[in-house]
Amino acid sequence: xxxxxxxxxxxxxxxxxxxxxxxxxxxxxxxxxxxxxxxxxxxxxxxxxxxxxxxxxxxxxxxxxxxxxxxxxxxxxxxxxxxxxxxxxxxxxxxxxxxxxxxxxxxxxxxxxxxxxxxxxxxxxxxxxxxxxxxxxxxxxxxxxxxxxxxxxxxxxxxxxxxxxxxxxxxxxxxxxxxxxxxxxxxxxxxxxxxxxxxxxxxxxxxxxxxxxxxxxxxxxxxxxxxxxxxxxxxxxxxxxxxxxxxxxxxxxxxxxxxxxxxxxxxxxxxxxxxxxxxxxxxxxxxxxxxxxxxxxxxxxxxxxxxxxxxxxxxxxxxxxxxxxxxxxxxxxxxxxxxxxxxxxxxxxxxxxxxxxxxxxxxx
Numbered sequence: 001x002x003x004x005x006x007x008x009x010x011x012x013x014x015x016x017x018x019x020x021x022x023x024x025x026x027x028x029x030x031x032x033x034x035x036x037x038x039x040x041x042x043x044x045x046x047x048x049x050x051x052x053x054x055x056x057x058x059x060x061x062x063x064x065x066x067x068x069x070x071x072x073x074x075x076x077x078x079x080x081x082x083x084x085x086x087x088x089x090x091x092x093x094x095x096x097x098x099x100x101x102x103x104x105x106x107x108x109x110x111x112x113x114x115x116x117x118x119x120x121x122x123x124x125x126x127x128x129x130x131x132x133x134x135x136x137x138x139x140x141x142x143x144x145x146x147x148x149x150x151x152x153x154x155x156x157x158x159x160x161x162x163x164x165x166x167x168x169x170x171x172x173x174x175x176x177x178x179x180x181x182x183x184x185x186x187x188x189x190x191x192x193x194x195x196x197x198x199x200x201x202x203x204x205x206x207x208x209x210x211x212x213x214x215x216x217x218x219x220x221x222x223x224x225x226x227x228x229x230x231x232x233x234x235x236x237x238x239x240x241x242x243x244x245x246x247x248x249x250x251x252x253x254x255x256x257x258x259x260x261x262x263x264x265x266x267x268x269x270x271x272x273x274x275x276x277x278x279x280x281x282x283x284x285x286x287x288x289x290x291x292x293x294x295x296x297x298x299x300x301x302x303x304x305x306x307x308x309x310x311x312x313x314x315x316x317x318x319x320x321x322x323x324x325x326x327x328x329x330x331x332x333x334x335x336x337x338x339x340x341x342x343x344x345x346x347x348x349x350x351x352x353x354x355x356x357x358x359x360x361x362x363x364x
Contacts, residue, residue, distance in 0.1 A: 003139030004345040005129070007055045009048045012346045019057065019129060021141045022121040024070030029146050031082060034158040036137035037061030038348045038360040039166050040193060045132070046349060053112060056130035057122060059362070060086040062137030063161035066149065073146050080151050083161040085169070085314035086110045086133045088147035101313040106147070110134045138345060140364045150318045159339070160332045163194070163359050164321050166309070167335065171198020171259065173310015173317060174282045175206055179255050183207040188244050188253040188272050191260025191283055192220040194335060194359045197227050199257045199282060201330060204228030212247055214240045214268070217355045227331060244272035252277060259283050275300035282307045335359045
């Protein structure tokens with residue numbers, strides 16, 4: 001099959017047509033991918049100075065059509081339209097039983113993308129190819145467990161469905177599921193890529209009274225304003241913490257979200273959060289760093305928490321988000337700012353490096 005293949009970190013991807021895809025095993029389906037987004041997490045893997053898990057087909061924000069089903073598959077049939085999710089849920093493990101499906105033990109292999117037995121459904125010339133994030137959506141075919149595929153209505157455009165896979169689940173879910181922002185709350189969002197703008201949409205859905213946003217790129221600030229931000233800041237000109245305090249009468253925001261995983265943004269969020277407030281780390285922070293914590297941090301009962309895929313159960317939340325989109329409450333069309341044929345994946349990656357637009361979608 002055709003695919004964009006990462007053969008060496010910090011190098012352009014290679015567009016190849018000789019990837020072999022294994023037929024579905026027990027409980028698996030094979031999906032013909034139609035569209036897949038480019039997420040900053042993919043870019044981070046591409047731009048790593050070194051690392052293992054090569055060669056690899058990346059892409060984890062994908063949608064397509066089921067073309068084969070393996071033995072024992074009960075949820076899906078050939079011809080079904082599906083959105084693929086990087087975090088499947090088994091429904092029976094310790095974490096699923098506690099209502100924390102995003103931490104399901106079967107989903108924690110998403111970084112290697114391999115099956116639980118260590119195998120990959122992809123190979124090239126007899127050698128293993130890593131199945132990026134468990135989905136490998138930058139290939140025209142992918143074989144995944146049926147729990148990674150969420151059936152969607154036949155009339156749902158697949159380019160719309162694909163952006164729900166990561167950016168919308170992560171951003172909107174961070175607000176509604178992880179932080180549980182209540183009506184009338186004040187919110188700060190730092191970093192306004194696809195995930196950051198999805199956080200803005202989530203805050204709007206939660207009826208937050210103030211949605212303060214910060215990003216150095218004017219285009220992204222404009223997008224955020226159109227998606228519901230009430231106060232827009234340029235961190236190269238504005239003191240984000242001081243402005244957040246000013247807009248909240250000196251109290252600080254109830255909820256702060258870092259949408260990019262940068263140390264300075266996380267520190268701003270912590271310092272802009274009111275006593276008793278909550279700061280949620282949503283962006284993919286790959287490096288290790290230390291955030292200075294003021295002495296009063298503990299005594300003020302501020303809270304800092306992580307977030308993976310917006311604490312979503314995809315089989316529950318994807319239908320909900322698509323329903324909100326159909327009602328006009330969630331804008332998915334405007335999330336897609338660039339479209340590229342899969343052969344131009346490197347162009348899309350370059351645009352991401354330049355912070356151009358929100359979501360770049362690859363099309364087969």
